[in-house]
Amino acid sequence: MSAIQNSIPIFADENWRLPSRGRVGMFSLIIGESAIFTIFVVAYIYYIGRSVSGPTPQILDIPIFNTVCLLSSSLTIWLAEHAIERGCMHAFAAWWALTMALGIVFIAGTAQEWTRLILHEGLTIRTNLFGTTFYSLVGLHATHVVVGLIMLSLVLLFTLLGRVEQRHAERIQVLSLYWHFVDAVWVVVFTVVYIVGR
Numbered sequence: 001m002s003a004i005q006n007s008i009p010i011f012a013d014e015n016w017r018l019p020s021r022g023r024v025g026m027f028s029l030i031i032g033e034s035a036i037f038t039i040f041v042v043a044y045i046y047y048i049g050r051s052v053s054g055p056t057p058q059i060l061d062i063p064i065f066n067t068v069c070l071l072s073s074s075l076t077i078w079l080a081e082h083a084i085e086r087g088c089m090h091a092f093a094a095w096w097a098l099t100m101a102l103g104i105v106f107i108a109g110t111a112q113e114w115t116r117l118i119l120h121e122g123l124t125i126r127t128n129l130f131g132t133t134f135y136s137l138v139g140l141h142a143t144h145v146v147v148g149l150i151m152l153s154l155v156l157l158f159t160l161l162g163r164v165e166q167r168h169a170e171r172i173q174v175l176s177l178y179w180h181f182v183d184a185v186w187v188v189v190f191t192v193v194y195i196v197g198r
Helices: 002-007 021-047 064-085 089-119 129-160 166-196
Strands: none
Touching: 021 129, 021 166, 064 089, 064 166, 089 129, 089 166, 129 166
């Protein structure tokens, strides 16, 4: 039996390595979160126009500036990734901080939009089906942005303390995947809520 096993040639690629646990974990998280967002998007689409009273999607202003800021943050975090790969830690910190600033502007814009909708338009999560699905979907996304900002701020703090180095580039790329995911989800949410839904 062992003679037969020894005679079987093994054609293994010597360059092949297991994927990093961080990437596998992050992709698994992204797949799970994508499923959750899909449910919320489908619910929003299903209930469009079914509210019998109260404000409708026509009261929404299209958040172009906020969208530009958030989508631009994908570029800045990508530049931060490349800076740390090259060992340019000052450039990394600058691009990383700019990414955070753009995310904070997005969240501030969302808060401003919600304040207007609640105080001036009378739209709350309990007003009607539109309010329920709108705040659930946009709020789910905003929560993910806030979680991302917390993670980004921790990395920036450790960078300023000199704890983040070039050898951490892969970990930074794994975290960046989450931020790219949040930006990609916003494209879907923006299209469904502010374009199709109106």
